[in-house]
Amino acid sequence: MKNNLAFLRTQQRLAALYAGTTGLILLVFGLGFYRAIAHDQWQSLNRKLVTIAGTLHDGIEPALAEVGQVEPVVEHFLPGMVCVTSQSCDTAIASGQRHIVGMVEQENYYVRFIALTGESLATVGQVPDYRQSLDLPLLEQIQTRIDTDGIAYREITLSLKTNDQRPWGYIQVGRSLVEYETVLHHLRWQLVLGLPTVMVLALAASWWLSNLAMAPAYRGYLQIQQFTADAAHELRTPLTVIRSTIDFTLGEPQLTEADSRQTLKIIERQNNRLAHLVQDLLLLSRLDLEPMPLQQPCSLAIIATDLIEEFSAMAIAANLTLLAEIPPNDPFEILGNEEQLYRLLANLIANAIQYTPTGGKITLTLRRQSREILVEVTDTGVGIPLADQKYIFDRFYRVHADRAIHTGGTGLGLAIAQAIARAHQGDIHLISRSGQGSTFTLHLPLPRRKTILENHNT
Secondary structure, three states, X not given: OXXXXXXXXXXXXXXXXXXXXXXXXHHHHHHHHHHHHHHHXXXXXXXXXXXXXXXXXXXXXXXXXXOOOEOOOHHXXXXXXXXXXXXXXXXXXXXXXXXXXXXXXXXXXXXXXXXXXOOEEEEEOOOOOEOOOOOOOOEOOEXXXXXXXXOEEEEEXXXXXXXXXXXXXXXXXXXXXXXXXXXXXXXXXXXXXXXXXXXXXXXXHXXXXXXXXXXXXXXXXXXHHHHHHHHHHHHHHHHXXXXXXXXXXXXXXXXXXXHHHHHHHHHHHHHHHHHHHHHHHHHHHHHHHOOOOOOEEEEHHHHHHHHHHHHHHHHHHOOOEEEEEOOOOOOOEEEEOHHHHHHHHHHHHHHHHHOOOOOOEEEEEEEEEOOEEEEEEEEOOOOOXXXXXXXXXXXXXXXXXXXXXXXXXXXXXXXXXXXXXXXXXXXXXXXXXXXXXXXXXXXXXXXXHHHHHHHHHO
């Protein structure tokens, strides 16, 4: 394939298409995966923030008695609270108190209490120093803010009331986004480094897959190329003979009636050869396009008997013995195309007669084996060398080309027989030794009895 530029370019385009399609799928999948992970992490962070803020709000609000005054009980919830102004807090409670919301310290959360005037009253945790102060907090809305160091924080603000429902101020709960951004940063690098690696592997796999996909087409191309060359050669021979005969005849100044008749006989013989060759080519083409023939019940015993009668005269003329071994009272019935099966067996018998020398013997045998019928054509002919046996069913292949020329063979008989056998879900096997004859065995599967009855009724 590498020597054929058209197939090489097609393979390259196919590989590029495979790789491009795979790359696009991977890119879309990677972007979707990244967005899904980012969205999931973002939603998880927001849920935790809302949960912590709600827990603090519901636990602290009932304990607030005075506006702008952080009650000592708040430190039961938030140990380590720092009062920004001395007026906002009473005396701090000693350490050892119970920590209700441990997650505040464990996951870099911070809490800030803000008066109604916007003044910070108390804080817990590492409270960021924002670039811009938030004079009017957005209540019950999660927002992202940037501190003076460029670090992003996620924050929510809830309003607080005293136990007698007077506005007390606000509570802000926030968390740094450093951990969140670190996770996404690592994920981005994994995708950036992983996608090119996968693309290289995909490109190599695409080249391998394109080679597998193109291989049958290339083999078919070579077969068609060889078939065309062989067909042209076979057609050229009779055409050359006809042209030479015509040129010779036209060059004769005085042509007798006997010469004219001889010329016409030569042309007729070559014309018949051309017609036979064209018919064989058309049959092979039809079998290639429509391999499954019309199925009907066929008796191989009747077909074999008719062929023995038909070829008897030819066998006698060649001084050959033609025998049939067909068990009585067994029609050897299968489903298939009777005309094609007749042609198949005729080709096998004709091939045996053609390559069996004078005094030889040809035997046609029918027998059953397991779930199939075997048809054997055995001859005592010249045999087929082992090196040629794997090509024997190729189109236009002839082991003894000189003998085929004298007998009018085209090299398509066995190819047609094998094509018909395979169209009937069967096969032909060869056993042969050079100088000791050959045995062609046709294997045809037996249909189920129910199928035969259905076809009979049809």
